[in-house]
Amino acid sequence: MLHMRDVWVNWFEGEENSYNVCEFFEWKKSDRIELLDQVAVVRITDTLLDYIENTLQELPEELLADVYKQSFIRQKNERSALEYCFIATNGTRALIVDTLGYHTPIRKSRMVPRQEEQLRKLVEEHPVSDYYMDYLECDKQYHMLSPEPHLMHGLVRREKQLKQLLFMAFDQLYCQAELAELRYWYTEWAPHKYHEIQLMSFDEAWDGLFNDIKHGWSKRHESYCQSMIKGQPFFEKLWELQQPQEKKKTKR
Numbered sequence: 001m002l003h004m005r006d007v008w009v010n011w012f013e014g015e016e017n018s019y020n021v022c023e024f025f026e027w028k029k030s031d032r033i034e035l036l037d038q039v040a041v042v043r044i045t046d047t048l049l050d051y052i053e054n055t056l057q058e059l060p061e062e063l064l065a066d067v068y069k070q071s072f073i074r075q076k077n078e079r080s081a082l083e084y085c086f087i088a089t090n091g092t093r094a095l096i097v098d099t100l101g102y103h104t105p106i107r108k109s110r111m112v113p114r115q116e117e118q119l120r121k122l123v124e125e126h127p128v129s130d131y132y133m134d135y136l137e138c139d140k141q142y143h144m145l146s147p148e149p150h151l152m153h154g155l156v157r158r159e160k161q162l163k164q165l166l167f168m169a170f171d172q173l174y175c176q177a178e179l180a181e182l183r184y185w186y187t188e189w190a191p192h193k194y195h196e197i198q199l200m201s202f203d204e205a206w207d208g209l210f211n212d213i214k215h216g217w218s219k220r221h222e223s224y225c226q227s228m229i230k231g232q233p234f235f236e237k238l239w240e241l242q243q244p245q246e247k248k249k250t251k252r
Contacts, residue, residue, distance in 0.1 A: 001070055002041035002122060004087060009034050009096050009109040018053035019152045019160060021095070021108045026157040037079060039096065040070035040086040043123045045130060049090045054140055058103045059084075060131035071098075087111070087119060090128075094119055144171045151214055159217045161242050166213075166225040169235060173228070174206060182206060189213055189224060 229235035
């Protein structure tokens, strides 16, 4: 079993999509960065790495057995074993995983670039462990609250968070809105389609609005999102968390 020492991690918990496990250059000062004393390393197939990155489903039993209590964290001069924590790599990409004692990849972290390069050299001559999983080929299901990766492509961390907030507001709109309200919000986005929108059914208006707005991200998207969530405390709190620190200080 290969190991790495003194590995920095920034855990993203409960994330089933790889685009929400941020790369090092998007880590924030407010993130809780930890230092792992020792971490087990497994070289796996591209397919298994994709699976671990993009699901919260059970990991191969053989993999769990191999990494069991092979990783450690030091806290207050005490070295404690982590039940199932490991670095998974296909030789080029890497992901640090901690199951918190379960059999699913609950916490995930990217690596510091310098350590990722060290990892590549470490596994360069090491064979791939081909762990068997009879459910590995399960189809990934994307939906409004778990958007397809191409809808997040090219966006930075803040933009992805705000876009997911907008989709949460959309999901609520779809579930709760009457036709008149849906037409209103579509018209707010596309005023030049006003007369066309007034003749649309609920499903036509919904499909039109979502298809018009789902690609990319811009200042217009941001302004539209802010308007949609106004007066909804939970959404407004999520919005506030994504605002730059300078704006927060000014507001106070």
